[in-house]
Amino acid sequence: MSNSHDRAAARLTARGIVRRYGGIEAVGGVDLVAPPGRITALVGPNGAGKSTLFDCLAGTVRPDAGRVLLGGRDVTGLPAHRRVRLGLARTFQQIAVFPTLSVADNVRVGAEQRTGRAGPAGPAEARTVTGQTLAERTLTERTVTERTVGALRLFGLQGLAAEPAGAQPTGVLRLVELARALAGGPRVLLLDEPAAGLDAAQTARLVSVLRGLAERGMALLLVEHDAELVAELADTVYAMAGGRMVAAGPTATVLADPRVTRAWGAVG
Incomplete structure (x- = not known):
């Protein structure tokens, strides 16, 4: 900014x-x-x-x-x-994460919320319901991935990226929630x-x-x-x-x- x-x-x-x-x-x-x-x-x-x-x-x-x-x-x-x-993003007093998702996927949710990313793309010649071409969706996917990786790195969570969030202690979950909020930019x-x-x-x-x-x-x-x-x-x-x-x-x-x-x- x-x-x-x-x-x-x-x-x-x-x-x-x-x-x-x-x-x-x-x-x-x-x-x-x-x-x-x-x-x-x-x-x-x-x-x-x-x-x-x-x-x-x-x-x-x-x-x-x-x-x-x-x-x-x-x-x-x-x-x-x-x-x-x-x-605008927020975190909560009571930790709110998806326990069955991995740490990385929890953070990824924040990036996807900000971009408004929809579901799987349709045929290449067609536009999706969100009005995006496949090329645009590829760019969105790259942005989501970059933001997710960047937020994980910011809080030192790279080593836990593939681990289920529900298995993490409270302090780690707090950082996961913060990373998710920041992943949306x-x-x-x-x-x-x-x-x-x-x-x-x-x-x-x-x-x-x-x-x-x-x-x-x-x-x-x-x-x-x-x-x-x-x-x-x-x-x-x-x-x-x-x-x-x-x-x-x-x-x-x-x-x-x-x-x-x-x-x-x-x-x-």
Whole structure:
């Protein structure tokens, strides 16, 4: 993402997001910006509304009010798979992999989701239902393979590529999920507790990868309970409590804010 258009597209904005469940307002009028080339953290105690806000941003939940913008485009009404096609990817707090597929095939799913790749090609003289010629499909297949291999290499998973995902420990599965998200070549990446289950070496690799992605112009937004990791990684922090933002700004300032330390017991 070297030009200004790509960097502009790598901006996620939430304006006045409201989400209610019955009579309970889980998220109440929240504003947030995840700019390109920066790592933004979202912190707060359990029940603060962070996951609900993430779901609204990713498209798995539609807000009752407010807008979500990807680049300058209003995507509030778009489902999650349409946002993926536009360059937004996410990981989940609860690891979500396909246990019967190999590690490589799990990662490959992410690359195929972004390209919108369809099923097997038909006769050479015909176009597929997606409007692609066989030559175009071959190019798509090459892109998918290259992205899959690149994502596996990024997280040091090459040696496990052919192994079934279901046989891997939690830390490896977390990296598989991260690799799958990155295989789609997103402009914006939402990470829900990405370091959960990682050992020290895996966490160090994660930190290096995320910093590298930000340096290349990606917008990263992460929910994280590890205050030390937030302090090490994030450029900007938003702090939620009771469904609302209680503080936002530079990392050191927010983590030292008494409103945040009172609400978020993880800050030490």
